[in-house]
Amino acid sequence: MTETTQTTSLPLPGRVGRQRRWRVLPIIEVAVLVIAVLLPFVLKDYLTIYATRVLILCLFALSFDLVWGYAGIMSFGQAVFFGTAGYGVALIARDLGVTSILLVLPAGLLIGFAFALLLGGFLLLGRHPSSVIFVSLGTLTGSYAADRVARGWYYLGGQNGIPSIPPMTLGSYDITEGPVYYYMTLGILLAVYLLCRFLVRSQFGLALAGLRENEQRIAFFGYQVQRLKAIIFSFAGAVAGLAGSLYAFHEGFVWPNMLGVVISTQVVLYVLFGGSGTLIGAVIGTVAIEAVSFWLSNSYQDIWPIILGVLLLLVILFRPAGLVSLILSERERVGNFGRLPEEGDRGSS
Amino acid sequence: MDNLFVALFEILSFGAIVVLVVLGLGIIASMMGIFNFAQGEFVLLGAYVTYIVHSAGAPVWIGMAAAPFVVGALGFVLERSIVRRFYAAPIVAMLGTYALGLIIREIVRGLIGGLYLSVPEPLGGSVNIGTMHFSSWRLVIILITALVMIGSYLLLARTAFGLRIRASLENPALARASGISTNAIYGATFAFGAALAGLAGALIVPVFSLFADLGLRFLIQGFVAVMVGGVGSFAGPVAGAGVIGTLAAALPWIIPPVIADVLVFVLAIIFIKFRPQGLISGKGV
Numbered sequence: 001m002t003e004t005t006q007t008t009s010l011p012l013p014g015r016v017g018r019q020r021r022w023r024v025l026p027i028i029e030v031a032v033l034v035i036a037v038l039l040p041f042v043l044k045d046y047l048t049i050y051a052t053r054v055l056i057l058c059l060f061a062l063s064f065d066l067v068w069g070y071a072g073i074m075s076f077g078q079a080v081f082f083g084t085a086g087y088g089v090a091l092i093a094r095d096l097g098v099t100s101i102l103l104v105l106p107a108g109l110l111i112g113f114a115f116a117l118l119l120g121g122f123l124l125l126g127r128h129p130s131s132v133i134f135v136s137l138g139t140l141t142g143s144y145a146a147d148r149v150a151r152g153w154y155y156l157g158g159q160n161g162i163p164s165i166p167p168m169t170l171g172s173y174d175i176t177e178g179p180v181y182y183y184m185t186l187g188i189l190l191a192v193y194l195l196c197r198f199l200v201r202s203q204f205g206l207a208l209a210g211l212r213e214n215e216q217r218i219a220f221f222g223y224q225v226q227r228l229k230a231i232i233f234s235f236a237g238a239v240a241g242l243a244g245s246l247y248a249f250h251e252g253f254v255w256p257n258m259l260g261v262v263i264s265t266q267v268v269l270y271v272l273f274g275g276s277g278t279l280i281g282a283v284i285g286t287v288a289i290e291a292v293s294f295w296l297s298n299s300y301q302d303i304w305p306i307i308l309g310v311l312l313l314l315v316i317l318f319r320p321a322g323l324v325s326l327i328l329s330e331r332e333r334v335g336n337f338g339r340l341p342e343e344g345d346r347g348s349s
Numbered sequence: 350m351d352n353l354f355v356a357l358f359e360i361l362s363f364g365a366i367v368v369l370v371v372l373g374l375g376i377i378a379s380m381m382g383i384f385n386f387a388q389g390e391f392v393l394l395g396a397y398v399t400y401i402v403h404s405a406g407a408p409v410w411i412g413m414a415a416a417p418f419v420v421g422a423l424g425f426v427l428e429r430s431i432v433r434r435f436y437a438a439p440i441v442a443m444l445g446t447y448a449l450g451l452i453i454r455e456i457v458r459g460l461i462g463g464l465y466l467s468v469p470e471p472l473g474g475s476v477n478i479g480t481m482h483f484s485s486w487r488l489v490i491i492l493i494t495a496l497v498m499i500g501s502y503l504l505l506a507r508t509a510f511g512l513r514i515r516a517s518l519e520n521p522a523l524a525r526a527s528g529i530s531t532n533a534i535y536g537a538t539f540a541f542g543a544a545l546a547g548l549a550g551a552l553i554v555p556v557f558s559l560f561a562d563l564g565l566r567f568l569i570q571g572f573v574a575v576m577v578g579g580v581g582s583f584a585g586p587v588a589g590a591g592v593i594g595t596l597a598a599a600l601p602w603i604i605p606p607v608i609a610d611v612l613v614f615v616l617a618i619i620f621i622k623f624r625p626q627g628l629i630s631g632k633g634v
Contacts, residue, residue, distance in 0.1 A: 074440060128625050132440055133384055137572050138618050144569050145611040152607030261565065265447070272444065302459045309452035316445045317434060 025332050028324075029280050036186055040179045049177045054290045055185045056246045061270040061282040062189075062196055063239035068268075069276030070200050071232045072212030073124070074132055077139030078240055078267050080119065080146045081112040083259030085241030086248035087150065090162040093249075099169045105188075105245055112241015113234055120233035125226050140261065147260035161255030168249045177250055185246055192239055196279055199235075206337035208232055212277075269308065273315055275322025278333055284323060351481050360598040362487035365494040366553050367570060367594030368587060372501060373545030374571040375578070375586025380518050380538050383435065383442045387427075387450035388571060389564025390457075391543045394420050395550025396559045397457050400468050409471040409555075416551035417544040424543025428536045436535070450564070458561035470555040490552050497545065498587060505583055514538055570597070573617045579627025588628050593617060 036055070040048045060082055067073040085108040092107055093099050123138040124130055130138075150156050157163070168175040175181055199205055207228060210218040219225045248254045257263060274285020289308065296304045319325060325333060374388045395416040402412030427449060435442035470486040477483075505511035516524040517531045525531050550563070557563060570593060578589020593613060600609035621627070 074443070122622065126622065128622075130622075131625065133443070134576065134621060134625065136443065137569075137576060138621075141569060141573065141614045141618055145614055148607060148611050152605075261569075265451075268444070268447075305455035306452055306459065309448055309455055313431070313445065313448040313452065316441060316448060317431070320441070 023332060024328055025278075025280065025335075028284075028327070032280065032283060033190065040182050045178060048179055048182050050294060052177060052182045052185055052250060053247070054287055055182070055189055056243050056250060057267075057270070057290060058283045058286045059185075059189050059192060059246070060240055060243035061267055061274075061286045062192060062279060063236040063243065064267045065271045065276055065279060065282035066196060066200070066236040066239065067233055069271060069278070069282070070205065070212060071208045071229055072132075072215070073229055073233060074136035075139045075233070075236075075264075076136050076261070076268065077119070077141075077143035077146075077264050078236070079259055079261075079263040080139070080142050081116050081237040081240035082244035082247070082263065082267075083146060083150070083254070083256075084115050085109070085112040085244035086254040086258050087156060087162070088241075089245040090165050090248050090254045091156075093165050094162060099166050099249075101168045101170050101175060104168060104249070105242060108245025108248075109238045109242045112244060113238035116237020116240070117230070117234040120230050120237065124229045124233060129226060140264070143259065143261050143264045147256050150256040150259050157255075159256065161253055161258075163253045165248060165252050165254070167252075175249075181250060185250075188242065188246070192242070193279060193283075196239075200279065201335060201337055203337060204228075209277075209334070209337070269312055271322075272312060273322060275324030275328075275333070277321070278324050278328065278335075281322050281324040288323065351479070354481055355483075356599075356602055358483050358487070360595055362484075362491055363598035364591055364594030365491045366549070366556070367567075367574060367597065368590040369490070369494045369497065369549040369552065370546065370567045371571045371574045371578075371586050371590035371593075372498065373542035373549070375575045375580075375590070376501070376505075376545070376583070377539060377542035378575050379581050379583065379586065380514055381436070381535055382439060383432065383446070383539075384439065384572065385432075385539075385542070386443055386447035386568065387453065388446075388542070388546050389566075389568030390450040390453040391420050391424065391546035391564070392550035392553075392567050393457055393559075393561070393564035394423065394453060395547030396468075396554035396557075396563060397461070397550075398547070399551040399554050400461075400466055400559050403468050409468060412468075413471065413548075413551040417548040420547025420550070421540045421544030425536055425540035427543075428539035432539060433532070433535065450568075454561055454564065461559065461561065464560070466559040468554045468559065486555060490556075493548075493552060497548065501545070502583060510537075569614070573614055573621075576621045577617050577627055579629045582629055585627050585629040592628070 039051055043051060060078070063081070064075060064078045067075045067078070088111040089104045089108045092104060098104065119139070119142050123135050150161075151159055175184060200208065207218060207223055210221075210223075211225060211228060215225055218228075244258065247258070270286040270289055271282045272285070273289055274283065275281025293304060293308075296307075300307075315322060321330075321333060370388075370392055373391070374385060377383055377385045377388070398416040398419050399409065399412035402415060403409050431449065432442070432446065435445050470484075472485045472489055475482040475484050476488060503511075505514060513524070513529050513534055514537075516527070516529055517534045521531050524534075549567075571590075574589040574593040575586045576589070577592060578587065579585030596613045596616070597610070600613060603609075604612070
């Protein structure tokens with residue numbers, strides 16, 4: 001009896017919310033998914049192709065959101081993994097003639113993972129814990145260096161990159177741009193999103209969020225801080241690699257910009273604008289920026305980057321949690337992590 | 350023998366350019382703890398001001414003299430209105446100044462288009478010693494760099510104003526308690542750093558010509574140099590700039606330029622990894 005009264009008088013913070021009102025986050029997520037599924041029915045063909053590109057960029061944005069929004073690792077070089085995977089699958093298609101989706105996508109994923117493991121392992125592991133400035137500078141330099149190398153390397157096509165990559169194939173079927181590619185990308189994005197969602201809401205995600213908020217305290221709890229960072233960095237690299245290989249086959253060519261500082265910072269813009277630290281924020285930010293950019297690109301092409309910069313500055317100054325925080329409460333944005341050990345007991349009693 | 354001297358001169362003049370760019374960055378990073386990602390764009394602005402004055406028909410050197418003041422004034426305004434909000438959070442400062450840099454870069458891009466605009470050297474010709482030719486303008490850059498370096502050092506180490514800056518750096522709370530307005534000091538320091546970048550941009554525009562992404566390359570180079578040299582002191586960033594500038598200028602004589610360019614950065618990052626405090630550790634001037 002006493003135990004029951006205790007449970008009702010001291011409920012978990014999450015429970016009150018669940019009883020009182022709807023949770024907003026799942027509604028947003030489902031709404032975005034429904035819109036994404038229905039979109040090709042209303043869009044013209046060339047817009048479906050554009051939308052596919054945006055979905056691929058969403059996947060890329062997720063990878064940055066994982067490292068910055070969750071683990072607090074400032075990566076100004078996320079395009080390295082995006083671009084190397086793109087170049088990798090392009091070379092596989094060009095030189096080995098392999099275009100089967102069952103081979104090239106895992107290959108892209110692995111390339112992204114391997115490069116992220118190398119770069120992240122070097123920057124994040126070691127005797128001295130790395131400062132945030134060092135990591136951001138190191139990743140930025142990595143991106144700049146990769147861009148330069150790709151531009152100067154004849155085998156990779158130099159300035160022009162690798163043109164006319166053959167389409168991806170599944171058996172004898174060519175997966176060309178259009179609704180099929182769109183739904184395939186959407187499926188992959190959804191799968192990766194759900195995986196990330198599971199990951200960041202687990203106890204592992206809690207440790208990551210702790211890293212972001214107070215790294216030292218997490219270290220005192222006995223976590224291998226640097227190893228955690230290297231793990232999430234490599235995982236994010238794999239996601240970026242997947243996005244890069246999808247992008248390469250969708251566009252049909254790869255070029256040095258894919259590796260460079262411009263794309264690296266573009267993805268920073270997406271995530272900060274949409275709201276870092278929420279997965280849906282990365283998606284919303286990407287879609288918002290790309291949609292407005294498409295809409296404005298005809299008439300205001302010159303001033304759009306300036307507006308983008310001003311928006312970013314305003315968001316950083318006044319809305320550090322991004323667009324999503326306009327409709328999402330702070331409690332829900334931070335979220336809850338896995339199941340507390342006693343939560344199950346309380347539920348059954 | 351003559352070739353060696355010419356090579357050395359090239360290396361020295363490029364090293365001087367890097368030092369000039371890094372000095373402002375280093376002062377802001379060391380004295381305020383802010384990694385100013387807009388510094389490259391301050392360089393760009395300095396170059397742009399010079400170009401504007403030149404295209405208005407005035408002599409180039411007037412533009413060069415005006416550039417540090419214009420950019421310094423803008424730096425002061427930006428510090429007062431925006432950058433001062435970032436002091437509590439260095440990472441946010443990085444992103445915020447990056448956004449500022451983006452805005453400046455895109456405005457300049459909008460104004461000049463995707464063009465490469467050239468500005469003539471105010472002092473043409475070359476100094477000839479025997480059979481060797483040294484470009485006069487590069488000599489002037491070396492000279493001005495040396496003067497600016499000595500001047501900045503004296504300002505920070507020997508004047509009352511420098512003392513206040515150092516006091517605000519070492520112990521802001523105590524400095525405020527002693528009646529130093531740390532706010533005003535930070536504003537002035539930021540403006541000074543920006544003015545140095547503007548001067549750098551003005552001086553190098555005849556060598557590199559003006560294009561919108563001019564600053565980006567110097568930004569990365571500058572940051573690497575500051576980290577190699579060590580944040581917190583005056584000598585650190587200068588030493589780092591010397592090393593990076595020398596390497597960046599010397600390596601292309603030995604190995605292909607593309608590899609050299611990348612190799613400098615890779616070597617620098619590896620160096621910082623194993624010696625995070627940089628070449629010269631410690632605070633102060």
